[in-house]
Amino acid sequence: MKKLYHGAAYYPELWDEETIAQDIQLMKEAGINVVRIGEFAWSSIEPEEGSLDSTFFKEVIQTLYDNGIETIICTPTPTPPVWLTHGFEERLFVNQEGQKMGHGSRQHICTNNKYFRKKAGEVTKHLAQELGSLPGVIAWQLDNEFKSHVAECFCSTCENLWHQWLEKKFGKIERLNEKWGTHIWSQHYQSFEQVPQPAATPFLHNSSLVTNYRIFSMEKTAEFANEQAAIIRQCCDQPITHNSSIAFQVDNEELFQQLDFASYDTYASQENMAAYLINCDYWRNVKKDSPFWVMETSPSYSGSLAGYASPHPDGYVKAEAAAAYSLGAEGFCYWLWRQQRTGCEQPHGSIISAWGTPAIGYKNVLEVEEARQELEPILLHTRPLQAEAAITYSDRAKVFLQTEPHQKLQYRSLITDFYERLLKMGIHRDLIPEQADLSGYKLLFTPFIHYLSDEYIDRARRFAEQGGIWLAGPLTGGRTKEHTIHTKAALGCLEQAANVKVLQTYPMDGTDSVGSAFGEEAVLSMWSAVFDDKSSRAMGHIKQGMSVGKSFLSESRIGKGKIVMLGSMPAGEPGDRMLKKLIHHYAEEAGLGLQTDAENGTIVAPRFNDEGIVWVVINMDGKGGSITLPKDGIDLLKRKNIQKGTLKVGPYEYTVIQFKTESGESGWEKEECGQVKSRSFGTRQQV
Ligand code: GAL
Numbered sequence: 193m194k195k196l197y198h199g200a201a202y203y204p205e206l207w208d209e210e211t212i213a214q215d216i217q218l219m220k221e222a223g224i225n226v227v228r229i230g231e232f233a234w235s236s237i238e239p240e241e242g243s244l245d246s247t248f249f250k251e252v253i254q255t256l257y258d259n260g261i262e263t264i265i266c267t268p269t270p271t272p273p274v275w276l277t278h279g280f281e282e283r284l285f286v287n288q289e290g291q292k293m294g295h296g297s298r299q300h301i302c303t304n305n306k307y308f309r310k311k312a313g314e315v316t317k318h319l320a321q322e323l324g325s326l327p328g329v330i331a332w333q334l335d336n337e338f339k340s341h342v343a344e345c346f347c348s349t350c351e352n353l354w355h356q357w358l359e360k361k362f363g364k365i366e367r368l369n370e371k372w373g374t375h376i377w378s379q380h381y382q383s384f385e386q387v388p389q390p391a392a393t394p395f396l397h398n399s400s401l402v403t404n405y406r407i408f409s410m411e412k413t414a415e416f417a418n419e420q421a422a423i424i425r426q427c428c429d430q431p432i433t434h435n436s437s438i439a440f441q442v443d444n445e446e447l448f449q450q451l452d453f454a455s456y457d458t459y460a461s462q463e464n465m466a467a468y469l470i471n472c473d474y475w476r477n478v479k480k481d482s483p484f485w486v487m488e489t490s491p492s493y494s495g496s497l498a499g500y501a502s503p504h505p506d507g508y509v510k511a512e513a514a515a516a517y518s519l520g521a522e523g524f525c526y527w528l529w530r531q532q533r534t535g536c537e538q539p540h541g542s543i544i545s546a547w548g549t550p551a552i553g554y555k556n557v558l559e560v561e562e563a564r565q566e567l568e569p570i571l572l573h574t575r576p577l578q579a580e581a582a583i584t585y586s587d588r589a590k591v592f593l594q595t596e597p598h599q600k601l602q603y604r605s606l607i608t609d610f611y612e613r614l615l616k617m618g619i620h621r622d623l624i625p626e627q628a629d630l631s632g633y634k635l636l637f638t639p640f641i642h643y644l645s646d647e648y649i650d651r652a653r654r655f656a657e658q659g660g661i662w663l664a665g666p667l668t669g670g671r672t673k674e675h676t677i678h679t680k681a682a683l684g685c686l687e688q689a690a691n692v693k694v695l696q697t698y699p700m701d702g703t704d705s706v707g708s709a710f711g712e713e714a715v716l717s718m719w720s721a722v723f724d725d726k727s728s729r730a731m732g733h734i735k736q737g738m739s740v741g742k743s744f745l746s747e748s749r750i751g752k753g754k755i756v757m758l759g760s761m762p763a764g765e766p767g768d769r770m771l772k773k774l775i776h777h778y779a780e781e782a783g784l785g786l787q788t789d790a791e792n793g794t795i796v797a798p799r800f801n802d803e804g805i806v807w808v809v810i811n812m813d814g815k816g817g818s819i820t821l822p823k824d825g826i827d828l829l830k831r832k833n834i835q836k837g838t839l840k841v842g843p844y845e846y847t848v849i850q851f852k853t854e855s856g857e858s859g860w861e862k863e864e865c866g867q868v869k870s871r872s873f874g875t876r877q878q879v
Pocket residue numbers: 336337340457459488494495527537540
């Protein structure tokens with residue numbers, strides 16, 4: 193990482209020369225050093241089919257560069273020009289209800305349509321050839337927010353591809369029939385061509401069909417991304433990304449496998465700061481070897497013709513930027529630079545108004561720029577520390593929950609709540625993709641994953657054998673890969689690995705079930721697994737309800753570590769207290785050192801370099817906060833020594849503390865062995 197970027201989405205194709213000149217001058221004044229351009233500009237580049245011309249962008253990119261502003265170029269594929277769809281209805285995206293999307297917004301075409309892919313390839317190739325070697329082009333973004341407005345397409349192209357996909361997966365139709373149990377309701381298929389898309393039916397579809405269709409669709413999106421990336425790579429060597437989100441209908445782990453760095457968009461409000469921070473702790477781990485980017489966030493408030501959000505309170509955007517940079521971001525960018533004059537997003541917050549004056553968010557941008565400059569020298573010489581506690585995040589788990597949401601459960605909010613608990617407990621945490629390497633972690637959480645692959649179970653079991661503590665559940669392991677029920681044991685291989693026996697599974701909601709653990713009693717909720725504790729050790733007892741005397745929390749010693757199974761979700765405030773005690777208990781047992789007593793609303797981003805540990809302490813709730821420094825250190829911003837004990841940070845302020853360490857000693861309170869794993873090198877680092 194050579195510098196920290198501070199950027200904005202910019203649409204020069206919408207403005208005249210004079211305005212562009214004014215924009216560039218204003219960007220310099222505001223400290224914008226990178227812009228992202230082109231993601232909706234297809235009709236400006238190719239007004240008529242075949243008339244590709246990007247001279248305009250070439251000139252803009254050159255002028256930006258002459259003024260010290262670098263560029264990320266996007267492929268313009270989310271908004272195909274009207275000539276691509278007018279009179280060609282078969283190219284349009286079709287939703288589950290069978291409605292065809294029309295021209296006028298975005299994502300209205302089927303991205304699996306052959307002709308679309310061909311034209312998308314041509315415009316991508318043109319941009320790569322014409323613009324890729326310009327000075328100041330630092331990266332590429334594919335498309336814009338894949339599947340943010342639409343999910344699975346039900347057009348006839350997709351139907352054919354679906355059949356091909358199934359044939360490739362199962363080989364013979366009988367295999368599909370067997371795996372999906374299609375004699376149920378006379379679904380039995382004689383050929384792949386007969387397998388329907390999960391469109392309208394009088395009642396629900398087969399779970400295997402629905403889950404597979406979603407996975408098929410996510411794979412096709414990743415395939416499209418890879419196709420575009422390959423075209424760009426033929427003539428450019430800048431890194432490639434996509435501005436994604438955990439809110440979209442994509443499998444981010446798969447999507448980013450062949451991309452070069454991770455980036456995402458987020459528009460969470462201050463009250464929902466966990467929804468903002470979860471991104472930093474997830475995307476840092478999606479492409480571990482490269483820093484991530486916040487590709488879009490609002491400089492003040494989001495809005496469209498349909499409504500608007502409230503402006504962020506003064507100071508919050510600066511705290512967001514400080515948190516992102518300190519937790520591993522290289523870039524922090526806004527949507528958008530100049531308020532849109534036309535379209536459907538005129539009410540959206542911007543940096544500059546449509547008439548060229550500073551918008552309400554302008555001063556936030558100045559504050560971010562000040563923070564960027566202040567933090568840059570420190571962040572360029574330190575790296576984010578790998579956490580010791582990891583939570584597995586899985587978009588495939590999201591799909592299983594979409595097919596089978598129980599009582600309207602949503603994976604994103606479940607996982608965010610779970611994450612928030614660790615955040616509030618001051619435990620430094622990583623959200624990691626399903627296939628992530630587990631080395632360096634001490635405590636692993638696997639909640640809300642209906643289907644857990646054998647490979648994951650095996651990896652997590654080995655993690656426990658080597659001394660880690662693996663906590664699985666609630667809601668984890670009860671479904672097979674094809675979204676069917678296990679027939680040998682309720683949780684399949686997980687039971688064997690964890691050495692538990694599940695007696696029954698049923699929804700505990702509404703049964704007045706009460707569990708007790710760690711000195712707390714709480715109502716038990718969600719689809720639950722009740723354990724027989726002959727082989728494992730009961731840590732949570734069911735005191736009331738239909739399974740009195742059995743347990744909902746059970747642990748087994750596995751090698752040098754443990755597997756802990758949480759069969760039910762303790763609810764309400766008592767449940768929250770119980771879960772906190774549970775996490776605390778296992779954090780202690782696992783010997784977690786990366787934990788602080790930061791109050792709610794104040795966070796610590798831990799970093800390291802050869803000289804030791806650096807904490808960036810940031811207040812995110814605007815109330816100010818305090819934290820205990822475990823030892824004496826140096827305030828790197830004020831350049832003065834600081835004593836151990838209480839450190840206060842003002843509302844939305846940040847402080848950077850360096851802990852001087854002698855060899856073998858660390859800045860973390862409970863660190864005993866003096867070893868902290870470097871996240872980037874994957875080796876153990878002495879601090
Ligand atoms: C994003 C999108 C932008 C803009 C923005 C408004 O999801 O990528 O193009 O629409 O939202 O908040």
